Amino acid sequence: MxxxxxxxxxxxxxxxxxxxxxxxxxxxxxxxxxxxxxxxxxxxxxxxxxxxxxxxxxxxxxxxxxxxxxxxxxxxxxxxxxxxxxxxxxxxxxxxxxxxxxxxxxxxxxxxxxxxxxxxxxxxxxxxxxxxxxxxxxxxxxxxxxxxxxxxxxxxxxxxxxxxxxxxxxxxxxxxxxxxxxxxxTEQLHPTELKAMFTKEELASIQTEVQQVKISDSIADYILKIVRKTRELEQIQHGASTRAAIAIAKTAQVWAYLDNRDYVTPDDVKLMTVPSLRHRIQLSPYAELEGSDIDETIKALVGSIAVPR
Missing domain, CATH: 3.40.50.300 (P-loop containing nucleotide triphosphate hydrolases)
Known part of the structure; x- marks a missing residue:
């Protein structure tokens, strides 16, 4: 980065x-x-x-x-x-x-x-x-x-x-x-102009660099296991699609890039699962009646899957 x-x-x-x-x-x-x-x-x-x-x-x-x-x-x-x-x-x-x-x-x-x-x-x-x-x-x-x-x-x-x-x-x-x-x-008394940090052309270059961040086969398998697990749990009425797996993978690449790494780790994947899945899955009626929280359900699901080494 x-x-x-x-x-x-x-x-x-x-x-x-x-x-x-x-x-x-x-x-x-x-x-x-x-x-x-x-x-x-x-x-x-x-x-x-x-x-x-x-x-x-x-x-x-x-x-x-x-x-x-x-x-x-x-x-x-x-x-x-x-x-x-x-x-x-x-x-x-x-x-x-x-x-x-x-x-x-x-x-x-x-x-x-x-x-x-x-x-x-x-x-x-x-x-x-x-x-x-x-x-x-x-x-x-x-x-x-x-x-x-x-x-x-x-x-x-x-x-x-x-x-x-x-x-x-x-x-x-x-x-x-x-x-x-x-x-x-303070801003009302002394207004400051916020300046751009880089151009749109530089942004396009960064997006290209992000795509070079490596996702190993074991990490890709880990992402798919998480997404597929959403379709199997009783607490979840509608699981996530393949688009969710793509979202996790793409955003994990960016998160790794922002951490100054050229490879994705399991921790990157874990951090991306909640914001990537919370709007893509739906809790079953009985889980909602029990007061289950969508974010906590996702975290428990991720915690139940073995982390690749």
Missing amino acids: SQTMINLLEKYEQRIIGQQKNLRLLLTAALAGGHVLIEGVPGTGKTQMVKTLAKLVDGEFNRIQFTPDLLPSDITGSSIYNMKEQAFQTLKGPIFTNVLLADEINRTPAKTQAALLEAMEEKQVTIQGETYPLPDFFFVAATQNPIEFEGTYPLPEAQQDRFLFKLRINFPSLEEEIEVLQMVI
Whole structure:
């Protein structure tokens, strides 16, 4: 890992207090070429996390506030007739950016959700029959509020599977909250401009380097054993697909790279399982009645599988 990447992580952690692991997971997903679903109550810094990442990687940032009346064309764009030019003109939507914050994605109907998720998967958008590619570096962070369900449209399991990670943002500790408050007050008095740590071209080079991180046959077997085990446990009604195994492998490569290694270890795999699987598996009704927690279930499952040596 380059010194620039080390500096980026340090700068990121200085700006967003109390979310060290989630910040690194967010960067991991971006470098792995995936997208992230962020769950947390309002006011915990979800928007700031994503906006800061965009600035640090010199990426264009757009935010869409999802509402019940939002249309697919409000995201992708539309074609209008230009009276002056006597011709149709394509107006590209906010999805044509590097980093997109899809705020409260569960507040918009399935048709609009599907338009975003299709673009995430295909990395292209079709407007009036014409296909337009999205930028090479395209990262979506979608947020949802876990405590408010009135007037929401929960993402189906199949659509949640499109996200590489699901992150949970919790409240900071007292000491961290004091630090946040002091930082905001200082920033109001003495605003500082956050500068990009590297260009998008350098980011593409890093993504290529990440792909060179080695995954041994024993590690690949370990990942598959974990994923296949999710289909066998009684506590789990719906297990994870092969896409989950790919997600764990890709993100483990990035995590190893950020640790300045060119090989993946079992610990990398363990760290990636919870954010990679928590939105891809569903607990059985009896497990939910017993009060089982999805994260603890995943950790117990991983702990039951022999670690490769």
